[in-house]
Amino acid sequence: MKDEKVYILGGYQTDFARNWSRENKHIAAMMREAYQGSLEATDIKPSDIDTALIGNFAGELYCKQGHLGAFFIDFDPSFAGIPTTRFEAACASSAVAAMAAMAYIKAGMYDLVCLVGVEQMKTVDPAKGGEFLGAAAFFEKEADGIEFPFPKLFGKLGDEYDKRYGLKDEHLAHISAINYANARNNPNAQTREWFMNFDHALNEGKYNTCIEGKIKIADCSQVTDGAVCMYLASEKYAKKYAKQKGISLSDIPGILGWGHTTAKIEFASKVADSAESQYVLPVTRKAITDAYSRAGIKDCWQLDAIETHDCFTTSEYMAIDHFGLTKPGQSWKAIEDGTITMDGKLPINPSGGLIGCGHPVGATGARQLLDAYKQVTGTAGDYQVEGASKVATLNIGGTATTNVCFIVGK
Amino acid sequence: MAERIKTVAVLGSGGTVGSLTGGLCAQQGLDVYFLSRTKASAERGLNRAVKQARSEVIANNITCGDYDTMLAEALGKADLIIESVAEDIQIKQQVYEMIDAHRRDDAIIGTTTSSLPLDSLPVGRSESFKKRFMSTHFYNPPGKMLACEIASTCDTDKSVYNFVKTFLEKKLRRVVIPTKAVAGFAGNRIAFLLFNRITSLAAEYGVEMMDYLIGPYTGRLMPPLATLDLVGLDIHRAIIDSLNENTNDEMHHSLVLPDYINSMIDKNMLGNKTRDNGGFYKKLPSGKFVYLDPETCDYIPAISPHVAFVEKAKYQIHMGMYREAFETILTAHSKEAEIVKDILCVYIAYSYGRIGEVAELEDGIEGIDKVMSYGFNWASPSHIVEMLGGRDCAMQLLDKNGFQIPAGLMDISNEKMATGYGKHFLAR
Known part of the structure; x- marks a missing residue:
């Protein structure tokens, strides 16, 4: 396989505040709207698209609809007969679709790949949705008969940090408040008009009930409907595109490095396996260091921002030391000294992340990649990190079972 | 200071x-x-x-x-x-x-x-x-x-x-x-004229039918008469009276309250705030709704309307095909289709006609667009123009339906607008 650079040409994110079930829309409508928005955002001609890859976790469960790639064919007459495929890796579904897109391009099979991430989750009540999400864990052992299994599993991640290094509720509350604050600058963020501050996040109450352990409602990403459609391209197509847009090839960012690892599915097994490691989730750490290595990056301080997978505040707490902002177990230092805020040394989740921007699970990996693209092209609007040139993403599926890290830059 | x-x-x-x-x-x-x-x-x-x-x-x-x-x-x-x-x-x-x-x-x-x-x-x-x-x-x-x-x-x-x-x-x-300090400012001026026109049509075609025809698929979160139940008919009358007294434009004749609305207010049938008495809708203990009969001010059972072009347009919206849905409306030929087109025309003609009157002329349609979207959860007049196929198509529709074409509409660009309006068109 050639070590060809894979370029990102931009795309479109739907407004994650929308409730597509209330609008009585089919999941294909969400894909179609994201696709149409992506054409307007990029000026790509439909007939240039060689293939479409769809990241989606559980269309069969939430919408009774699988085989989502087939719906793409309806979007334009020129798509008749093009290959489309749906990819699934729980909350990392569209990141693994992006991995496949890279592989196709590097292998020389396709020049322009349309990457769609999509999830419609508000079709069912929260308890039923919680049960569906349990399929991302070892369902029989970790989710069957358990109400809201995932907050509980990520509560255990907090418990493990607490046991090994100590963990204060205040630090998790800061993570929540920062993500909500960042989301207020993002016009597509689910929570941009919601109220949140540190006091609310810290204190248990009628509107911030405790789910288990250290996890309260404010520590959780919320049920979200959303889709992202974006484009990955070979150098050959990127050159043509640059000419069409009147820009230079060097103006178009690409994926500079990647890491993709899979851990054992059961959370207890992950913890048991990491007993001798400084890192609570060493397999996740490996995805990050692999990406650094492939991008030729020494450490996190060569990055300008990170879009990480804060499905819960504990997962962002984990990401802080796993990205290397602090020594293992000392993530609290980067929270206390302001490193991760918008004006800090290395902002985390300028978009608001999963807690603030939203977490339509199958769309999140693509959303992170698109936000990284926006940052390095200076098009992130009010959540732009000034002068960003290299941005990392971390998308995890299950309890950090599938881990995908990308470094995006020019 | x-x-x-x-x-x-x-x-x-x-x-x-x-x-x-x-x-x-x-x-x-x-x-x-x-x-x-x-x-x-x-x-x-x-x-x-x-x-x-x-x-x-x-x-x-x-x-x-x-x-x-x-x-x-x-x-x-x-x-x-x-x-x-x-x-x-x-x-x-x-x-x-x-x-x-x-x-x-x-x-x-x-x-x-x-x-x-x-x-x-x-x-x-x-x-x-x-x-x-x-x-x-x-x-x-x-x-x-x-x-x-x-x-x-x-x-x-x-x-x-x-x-x-x-x-x-x-x-x-x-x-x-x-906005300028004119009665109703921009939002209430336009929305309540439209509401009042729909209440007049309801006297002839029925409450349930009007909310079905001008339902969320035409670019609004809630059907119009259900919205008035939420607002309260006393408030509606106060706004219409104020507009009637303090404004004067080409559609001033649409600001006359139908008699049955006054009867409803007399009987304290104000909408959601008088649930027991009802409004345009009344919820029965069984959870089912009955609908006001404007002629008698009594309630009649649901007729559950089913009009082919409406159902087709709703399905197209369900699949995210918004412009196709409006093409379905435009190409339909029936009494019901003419009602829908008339209301779309009123909305466009009246909104564009208010440019320079409810806000500064240089603001164009922008403020009116914003207030209809962010104040009423309606698709903005500009979005409706876009859905109809752009400026020229909208002007043709107005002309065909006997509406004066506002100068503000003639002045806009005929270019396509950006995506993102889908949220205002519900498949309901």
């Missing part, structure tokens, strides 16, 4: 608009006094504000009290005074007299009215009151509706007005629409 707002006093905080607007201020970290005739009423407003924020911690920023015991303290500290008392000019003027006696010279006063003649409200007040008085018309509920119209009187100091506009945009995160 360097303006700043750290403390807000809300007069009329027992009401929905006052309490939720005050709550919005508290959410942004401002210190807010909730004032009402009784402390208990202010506290009910506080509970509403807490519910809007979904957080008890905002109560830490709110102090509740009645006018007798807390007005002087609150107005001594308030940088911004929001008046949201009853929509009655005499009551408001009495409240302004009270405010003028206690307020600081540098306090700003905003009223939440959009219907009463703004220039006559501060009559008799001090010069500094008049300079620092304007309308800040928050849409309800402000937690969900981001629109806020802002209008000055002939005495309002321009720099104070600009400061408040920025405060509303940046601090309270409002979508601010500068």
Whole structure:
């Protein structure tokens, strides 16, 4: 396989505040709207698209609809007969679709790949949705008969940090408040008009009930409907595109490095396996260091921002030391000294992340990649990190079972 | 003078608009006094504000009290005074007299009215009151509706007005629409004329049929007559009366209230606020709805309309094919299709016809677009034009249906607009 650079040409994110079930829309409508928005955002001609890859976790469960790639064919007459495929890796579904897109391009099979991430989750009540999400864990052992299994599993991640290094509720509350604050600058963020501050996040109450352990409602990403459609391209197509847009090839960012690892599915097994490691989730750490290595990056301080997978505040707490902002177990230092805020040394989740921007699970990996693209092209609007040139993403599926890290830059 | 707002006093905080607007201020970290005739009423407003924020911690920023015991303290500290008392000019003027006696010279006063003649409200007040008085018309509920119209009187100091506009945009995160001080401003002027036209058509075609034909698939979150039940028919009549009295334009004839609406109000059938009596809709104990028969003012069972072009358009919207859905409407030929086209024409013609009248001419359709989207959850007039196929297609439709083509529509570009309007078209 050639070590060809894979370029990102931009795309479109739907407004994650929308409730597509209330609008009585089919999941294909969400894909179609994201696709149409992506054409307007990029000026790509439909007939240039060689293939479409769809990241989606559980269309069969939430919408009774699988085989989502087939719906793409309806979007334009020129798509008749093009290959489309749906990819699934729980909350990392569209990141693994992006991995496949890279592989196709590097292998020389396709020049322009349309990457769609999509999830419609508000079709069912929260308890039923919680049960569906349990399929991302070892369902029989970790989710069957358990109400809201995932907050509980990520509560255990907090418990493990607490046991090994100590963990204060205040630090998790800061993570929540920062993500909500960042989301207020993002016009597509689910929570941009919601109220949140540190006091609310810290204190248990009628509107911030405790789910288990250290996890309260404010520590959780919320049920979200959303889709992202974006484009990955070979150098050959990127050159043509640059000419069409009147820009230079060097103006178009690409994926500079990647890491993709899979851990054992059961959370207890992950913890048991990491007993001798400084890192609570060493397999996740490996995805990050692999990406650094492939991008030729020494450490996190060569990055300008990170879009990480804060499905819960504990997962962002984990990401802080796993990205290397602090020594293992000392993530609290980067929270206390302001490193991760918008004006800090290395902002985390300028978009608001999963807690603030939203977490339509199958769309999140693509959303992170698109936000990284926006940052390095200076098009992130009010959540732009000034002068960003290299941005990392971390998308995890299950309890950090599938881990995908990308470094995006020019 | 360097303006700043750290403390807000809300007069009329027992009401929905006052309490939720005050709550919005508290959410942004401002210190807010909730004032009402009784402390208990202010506290009910506080509970509403807490519910809007979904957080008890905002109560830490709110102090509740009645006018007798807390007005002087609150107005001594308030940088911004929001008046949201009853929509009655005499009551408001009495409240302004009270405010003028206690307020600081540098306090700003905003009223939440959009219907009463703004220039006559501060009559008799001090010069500094008049300079620092304007309308800040928050849409309800402000937690969900981001629109806020802002209008000055002939005495309002321009720099104070600009400061408040920025405060509303940046601090309270409002979508601010500068309007002229004309009755109904931009939003109510357009929406309520349309509502009234639909109530007239309901007399002929029925309530259920009109809400079916002009339902969410035509670009609105709720059907129009269901929306009026939510607003309250007494409020509807007050707005129509005010528009009838204070405006004069090419569609003024549409501002006559149908007789059956007056009968409904006489019988206290006001909508959701008189659930037992009903409104256009009435919910039975079984959970089913019956619909008003305008001829008898009694209720009749559902007829569950099914019109082929409507069902087809809804399915196309269900699949995200928005422009195709409007093509279905445009190419349909039936009595029902003509009603839908007529209402779309009224919306476009009346909205574009108000350019330069409800806001400054150079603002074009922008403010009207914003207030219809963020104040009513309707697709904006510009989006409807786009859905119809662009300016030229919209002009053809108006012409074919006997509407005068507004100059403001002729002036716009015929280019396609960006995606993102799908949220206003529901497959319902």
